Amino acid sequence: MCSSSWKTMAVALLLIELWFTIESSLAHPDKIVKLPGQPPRLSFQQFSGYVTVDYKKHKALFYYFVEAETDPASKPLVLWLNGGPGCSSLGVGAFSENGPFRPNGEFLVKNDYSWNREANMLYLETPIGVGFSYSTNTSSYEAVDDEITARDNLVFLQNWYNKFPNYRHRDLYITGESYAGHYIPQLAKLMVEFNKKQNLFNLKGIALGNPVLEFATDFNSRAEYFWSHGLISDSTYNMFTSVCNYSRYVSEYYRDSVSPSCSKVMSQVSRETSKFVDKYDVTLDVCISSVLSQSMAINPQQVSERVDVCVEDKIVNYLNRKDVQKALHARLVGVRLWTVCSNILDYQLLNLEMPTISIVGSLIKSGIPVLVYR
Structure with a gap:
């Protein structure tokens, strides 16, 4: 081969190397190259990382974002929030319910019913202290309430759009479950108010699954649910509705003042329902979904024993692997382990008693459609 041919080849190789360098530098810093154990040949991109919501207190919220399987540019953006308060949208929503994968031992199994088949899904671990979200100022975990959470979530979205400007002004839906019945309406209200000054969102x-919207109504459905499924007797049902209903018990419990009458009723309810039934879906097997953890966060437990939670165990094991955390660009700050529901967050649980149904009404009046599903 002549020298000119060698020179041509050398230049070509340099150009190829330069192209790969430029391509690499242009890649989004939060892009996930590959999650350990994921199925081969994915048709969508994944991203995860941190968005700072308070620079003074070094508060950073962790997110996991999966683009739609096909034509993501034409699909809406959906923000998913799990409840608790204090439970992980990554562990519960993304890896247990409607995300693209579910952990199974060393591998991730494809979820054929993943919502990213039709939408770009954004999962947020909120508030600060949940999952991989953290603050270097531990006072940020104290006395956290709905107002602080809504404000941080608003700032998160504003700053997330800076990371993903092509999603700014994209059709946006917010959905979630349980205590997200507080998170979502209050966030949506702030977004509507923000748009009056600067049209960003x-x-x-919004869609709310089994949400906490009105404390007394939502919590007191428990007696009817247990009785109609044959879990409690007629006499216990009468006690549960007349002597001490569930909202009264929860209210007393979080004020450290459970009355003898409420204690007696709840003990009887616990004996009859037993620890071998999932109180949130009585048709499930004993090995139940990780949705139990977020329910436990706002529901006082009379029985100390816990049923083996199979799905939750797999998620906890997977997200505590160092190679998984590295792939997710995640880190543990101030805690040894990732947990489904935070054990460092001091949430003001009496916020439960503040109804958000009126906020839902105001959102509907402002033209925002709302779906409530059970």
Whole structure:
């Protein structure tokens, strides 16, 4: 081969190397190259990382974002929030319910019913102290309430758009479950107010799954649910509705003042329902979904024993692997382990008693469609 051919080849190789260097530098810093154990040949991109919501207190919220399987540019953006308060949208929503994968031992199994088949899904671990979200100022975990959470979530979205400007003004939906019945309406309200000054959020609707919207109504459905499924006797049902209903018990419990009458009723309810039934879906097997953890966060437990939670165990094991955390660009700050529901967060649980149903009504009046599903 002549020298000119060698020179041509050398230049070509240099150009290829330069192209790969430029391509690499242009890659999004939060892009996930590959999650350990994930199925081969994915048709969508994944991203995860941190968004700072308070620079003074070094508060950073962790997110996991999966683009739609096909034509993501034409699909809406959906923000998913789990409840608790204090439970992980990454562990519960993304890896247990509607995300693209579910952990199974060393591998991730494809979820055929993943919502990213139709939407770009954004999962947020909120508030600070949940999952991989953290603050270097531990006072940020104290006396956290709905107002602080809503404000941080608003700032998160504003700053997330800076990371992903192509999603700014994209059709946006917010959905979640349980205590997200507080998180979502209050966030949506702030977004509507923000848009009056600067039109940033193209909020098209919200969906609330089994939400806490009105404390007394929602919590007191428990007696009817247990009785109608044959879990408690007629006499216990009558006690549960007349002597001490569930909202009264929860209210007393979080004020450290459980009355003898409420203690007696709840002990009887616990004996009859037993620890071998999932109180949130009585048709499930004993090995139940990790949705139990977020329910436990706002529901006082009369029985100390816990049923083996199979799905939750797999998620906890997977997200505590160092190679998984590295792939997710995640880190543990101030805690040894990732947990489904935070054990360092001091949430003001009496916020439960503040109804958000009126906020839902105001959102509907402002033109935001709302779906409530059970």
